[in-house]
Amino acid sequence: MIRVVVIGAGNVAQHLILAFQKTKEVQLIQVLARNKMELSCLLDSNLITSDFNQLKEADLYIIAVSDNAIHDVSSQILFDNKLVVHTSGSTDMSVIHSKNRKGVFYPLQTFSKTKSLDFSRIPIALESENTSDYKLLEKVAKAISNEVYQINSEQRKALHVAAVFVCNFTNHLYQIGETICEENKLPFELLKPLILETADKIQTLSPNEAQTGPAKRNDTTTINAHLNFLKDENQINIYKTLTKSIIDNGKKL
Incomplete structure (x- = not known):
């Protein structure tokens, strides 16, 4: 089972959390958010942290925060040589700190916290630096969506x-x-x-x-x-x- 950590508590993060909870192929082992109360209705409190020092080791870290915060957030991940991706449609994956492997996990949809969605119908665009990381991203994406695409940064x-x-x-x-x-x-x-x-x-x-x-x-x-x-x-x-x-x-x- 692929162990995943989501970083963020906004619209995209909350929909990803709900999607991962419905699949057996992915284990959501932790969510990191500045305001833990925003996620209290979605997760058990023991799965939520606001402290990077308490971050668990995982196969994949998905950063779902505002574009201008991606680099700062990625630099605070304590582990090295882990696969770290962001969910932005317009930000290059190079903004992710270089101590970890980089990628993009971009769900193409308009997200609102109060509006439920069928995640299986949401296209997910993937990008990574190497083939093995792409295969892992593809497994995670296909666990929650039937629409998975490999595209480059310009696309x-x-x-x-x-x-x-x-x-x-x-x-x-x-x-x-x-x-x-x-x-x-x-x-x-x-x-x-x-x-x-x-x-x-x-x-x-x-x-x-x-x-x-x-x-x-x-x-x-x-x-x-x-x-x-x-x-x-x-x-x-x-x-x-x-x-x-x-x-x-x-x-x-």
């Missing part, structure tokens, strides 16, 4: 940028839509079937094939009517930028 950075577009930016557009609804005394629930259908369509169509709307049709009458309706300058600029991008994309095809 992972590209994947993370793409994820920001399809997730974070899209969610911000949901927020703008919700604001427009609230300002006009409309329930945001009216848009939810449309949101779900839009996401569902790309399961069978390419995003280009699924694109609809006034910009796709180059319907300048409707576009101008929308721009005249909007009063918020930020919303107007976003509408103009996205409309131009859709129209320009159509010209390229």
Whole structure:
């Protein structure tokens, strides 16, 4: 059985903890977190520590903290020549302290502590310095997910940028839509079937094939009517930028 230590108590760490607890191939032997109380509802207290001096020896250490803290955290691991990985989509594995072997264990999903997920459907992107470490990472990843991929650093950075577009930016557009609804005394629930259908369509169509709307049709009458309706300058600029991008994309095809 592969012995794993998770370092961190945030969104990613908590979902990994829950996933590891459901598999027999991996033994979660310890979690290190600054605030032990954040994990009290997930683990027995004897499995949680906030002291690096009490860190147990394991086959794999997974650092699930903010990107700018990865190097500092990795430097505090007392052991040498252990496999230490981070879960960041945009950070190079070279930031991990050189006293240990390095890798990346990147689960591609948006994580919230209060929203449960089926981890078996979450893609996990792996990277390591050598083949033997990759095989270990692959075993751990396949123990909790059916979607495991080997990608290099540049591919992972590209994947993370793409994820920001399809997730974070899209969610911000949901927020703008919700604001427009609230300002006009409309329930945001009216848009939810449309949101779900839009996401569902790309399961069978390419995003280009699924694109609809006034910009796709180059319907300048409707576009101008929308721009005249909007009063918020930020919303107007976003509408103009996205409309131009859709129209320009159509010209390229």
